[in-house]
Amino acid sequence: xxxxxxxxxxxxxxxxxxxxxxxxxxxxxxxxxxxxxxxxxxxxxxxxxxxxxxxxxxxxxxxxxxxxxxxxxxxxxxxxxxxxxxxxxxxxxxxxxxxxxxxxxxxxxxxxxxxxxxxxxxxxxxxx
Amino acid sequence: xxxxxxxxxxxxxxxxxxxxxxxxxxxxxxxxxxxxxxxxxxxxxxxxxxxxxxxxxxxxxxxxxxxxxxxxxxxxxxxxxxxxxxxxxxxxxxxxxxxxxxxxxxxxxxxxxxxxxxxxxxxxxxxxxxxxxxxxxxxxxxxxxxxxxxxxxxxxxxxxxxxxx
Numbered sequence: 470x471x472x473x474x475x476x477x478x479x480x481x482x483x484x485x486x487x488x489x490x491x492x493x494x495x496x497x498x499x500x501x502x503x504x505x506x507x508x509x510x511x512x513x514x515x516x517x518x519x520x521x522x523x524x525x526x527x528x529x530x531x532x533x534x535x536x537x538x539x540x541x542x543x544x545x546x547x548x549x550x551x552x553x554x555x556x557x558x559x560x561x562x563x564x565x566x567x568x569x570x571x572x573x574x575x576x577x578x579x580x581x582x583x584x585x586x587x588x589x590x591x592x593x594x595x596x597x
Numbered sequence: 598x599x600x601x602x603x604x605x606x607x608x609x610x611x612x613x614x615x616x617x618x619x620x621x622x623x624x625x626x627x628x629x630x631x632x633x634x635x636x637x638x639x640x641x642x643x644x645x646x647x648x649x650x651x652x653x654x655x656x657x658x659x660x661x662x663x664x665x666x667x668x669x670x671x672x673x674x675x676x677x678x679x680x681x682x683x684x685x686x687x688x689x690x691x692x693x694x695x696x697x698x699x700x701x702x703x704x705x706x707x708x709x710x711x712x713x714x715x716x717x718x719x720x721x722x723x724x725x726x727x728x729x730x731x732x733x734x735x736x737x738x739x740x741x742x743x744x745x746x747x748x749x750x751x752x753x754x755x756x757x758x759x760x761x762x
Contacts, residue, residue, distance in 0.1 A: 520754070
């Protein structure tokens with residue numbers, strides 16, 4: 470009596486299909502993980518720079534906020550070196566005569582991070 | 598009677614096994630290369646390190662509540678590796694706090710009541726910190742805290758003391 474041995478073509482194909490799915494999923498998972506890790510590193514650096522810049526804008530004299538020549542980043546941006554090339558922007562909106570909404574933006578490789586600072590004219594020393 | 602018995606693997610079996618092994622090898626090499634590239638480009642995320650978080654949190658509190666940043670105290674002189682702050686505690690008493698970054702991998706916080714050492718706290722396994730004065734447009738003196746991962750800047754934080762009456 471002849472006994473059949475080994476796997477049929479269908480069995481081998483199914484096994485290979487399962488293996489292909491597992492390998493593809495694993496590669497996709499690692500690629501996604503690497504992308505998210507990189508984005509997290511970028512975000513951490515960008516928000517450190519934005520938060521330092523906000524400290525300057527909190528203390529800028531109210532009169533200087535409206536000056537278009539003054540609407541640039543003032544802090545040291547060394548920490549953004551890994552994000553190069555990047556651009557920065559400062560947008561000042563007047564919602565009321567004594568209120569300014571300042572939006573600080575950093576843009577790099579199809580991503581951007583924003584931080585807003587609201588300033589009120591208290592007539593004081595321009596401390597806040 | 599001689600019985601013929603099949604031994605070893607067929608060529609096809611070996612080719613399939615090597616192909617699968619090759620795929621895994623490719624994944625490993627790709628991931629290792631990417632990891633090395635990231636290591637070169639990106640600094641370590643120290644914010645996820647509890648010890649570094651503790652150092653920054655304590656330092657922020659000391660600087661926010663400080664009324665002066667003296668240049669000298671006892672044997673300490675203010676500089677990138679030594680930060681001296683005269684700070685107000687929650688109970689209203691004042692103390693001089695010396696942040697000592699001189700020892701590699703360690704940060705020491707020494708609090709003095711008058712000239713007596715009242716408490717000492719330390720953190721190990723932390724990066725090299727640097728503290729420098731940072732003038733602000735308001736005329737206030739802020740403190741810029743930086744930490745390096747090798748030559749890469751990993752932490753850069755400007756901390757401004759709260760205004761005190």
